[in-house]
Amino acid sequence: MPSLGADMESGTFVAWHVKPGDHVGRGDLACVVETQKGAVDVEIWDSGTVAELVAKPGEVVPVGGLLARVAEDQPAAAAPVATRPGGGGTVPAEGSPASVHARPSRPEHQRVSPSARRRALELGLSLAAIEPTGPDGAITLADVERAALGAERTVPEAGPGGMRTAIAAAMARSKREIPHYYLSHEIRVDAALTWLALHNEGRAPADRVLLAALMLKAVALALREVRVLNGHFVDGVFRPGTGIHLGVAIALKPDGLVAPAIPDTDTLGLDVLMARLKDLIARARRGALRASELAMPTATVTSLGDLGVDAVHGVIHPPQVALVGLGTVAARPWVEAGAVVAARTVHATLAADHRVSDGMRGAAFLSALDCRLRKPETLA
Numbered sequence: 001m002p003s004l005g006a007d008m009e010s011g012t013f014v015a016w017h018v019k020p021g022d023h024v025g026r027g028d029l030a031c032v033v034e035t036q037k038g039a040v041d042v043e044i045w046d047s048g049t050v051a052e053l054v055a056k057p058g059e060v061v062p063v064g065g066l067l068a069r070v071a072e073d074q075p076a077a078a079a080p081v082a083t084r085p086g087g088g089g090t091v092p093a094e095g096s097p098a099s100v101h102a103r104p105s106r107p108e109h110q111r112v113s114p115s116a117r118r119r120a121l122e123l124g125l126s127l128a129a130i131e132p133t134g135p136d137g138a139i140t141l142a143d144v145e146r147a148a149l150g151a152e153r154t155v156p157e158a159g160p161g162g163m164r165t166a167i168a169a170a171m172a173r174s175k176r177e178i179p180h181y182y183l184s185h186e187i188r189v190d191a192a193l194t195w196l197a198l199h200n201e202g203r204a205p206a207d208r209v210l211l212a213a214l215m216l217k218a219v220a221l222a223l224r225e226v227r228v229l230n231g232h233f234v235d236g237v238f239r240p241g242t243g244i245h246l247g248v249a250i251a252l253k254p255d256g257l258v259a260p261a262i263p264d265t266d267t268l269g270l271d272v273l274m275a276r277l278k279d280l281i282a283r284a285r286r287g288a289l290r291a292s293e294l295a296m297p298t299a300t301v302t303s304l305g306d307l308g309v310d311a312v313h314g315v316i317h318p319p320q321v322a323l324v325g326l327g328t329v330a331a332r333p334w335v336e337a338g339a340v341v342a343a344r345t346v347h348a349t350l351a352a353d354h355r356v357s358d359g360m361r362g363a364a365f366l367s368a369l370d371c372r373l374r375k376p377e378t379l380a
Contacts, residue, residue: 036166247297
């Protein structure tokens with residue numbers, strides 16, 4: 001079971017897309033699981049042949065729990081399917097081929113969810129001393145917190161308002177554990193809008209590139225210059241992202257929010273990026289996201305510009321270390337050559353983790369973002 005959020009402890013298995021004997025490849029859809037973020041497709045991570053389907057419909061499976069066994073192409077021995085740390089999809093679990101059909105020899109109470117392990121490390125608690133209450137004897141985040149406080153604590157169950165509960169838990173943890181610092185910068189975007197109008201000239205409305213895609217590309221390239229803002233802070237250590245996979249905050253009705261990733265955002269041409277963005281938003285709103293898209297983001301962009309908000313000061317999505325906020329583009333007073341003129345500008349903000357970076361690096365990022373948007377030809 002992949003981890004699809006900082007506070008996800010388990011997911012409910014819904015249905016299989018494969019059957020025993022099927023040959024599968026990396027990226028193929030394996031199954032559907034239900035989380036507080038809705039129904040999510042889980043992908044296969046390595047190619048092979050499906051040997052056994054372990055999870056049953058309706059079963060609650062803890063993060064890292066066994067979903068299926070896949071016999072790898074080379075070698076052909078079957079291997080359990082588990083979660084890739086810090087990402088979506090499935091990978092062969094640790095152990096030799098001889099242990100394929102056996103449970104791990106360690107005691108069941110040693111099964112620990114990623115968030116529980118991190119919290120226990122932060123609190124200096126021994127996992128062996130924590131009483132587990134999770135599925136199949138797994139230690140959950142609630143178990144760790146209860147052990148630390150010496151009192152009963154429970155995690156709200158999924159159900160009506162479950163996504164809002166999940167968001168609240170993640171954001172509360174973020175503000176509790178991450179020392180945020182905030183920077184803001186007003187960027188003139190006249191040149192970007194003029195260039196974009198020329199780029200879209202003669203195109204049908206459905207084929208036009210929107211300013212949102214231009215902004216995402218500019219953010220991605222600025223992160224390429226200031227890489228300390230792109231990655232994850234896990235177990236007390238910053239782990240740079242293997243690529244720049246921007247999460248895009250997408251509002252869901254009636255009261256939800258997801259931030260799935262566009263992989264390798266910095267390498268995409270604007271037309272491709274626009275198509276990927278439209279597809280991502282459409283699938284998010286009909287509940288057809290993939291697990292890897294939810295687990296992959298190395299930084300997130302949130303924009304409330306379409307609602308007329310001047311600036312947004314966001315909360316970092318753990319374990320990420322930065323969130324970029326974009327306000328509405330509007331004509332505002334601007335001093336140019338000693339005179340006040342009307343210029344189209346946007347307020348860009350940065351929320352960053354002070355454990356990993358500081359104001360100097362954050363300012364360098366906003367400066368790079370400004371430079372990219374003033375020279376839109378570099379974004380094509």
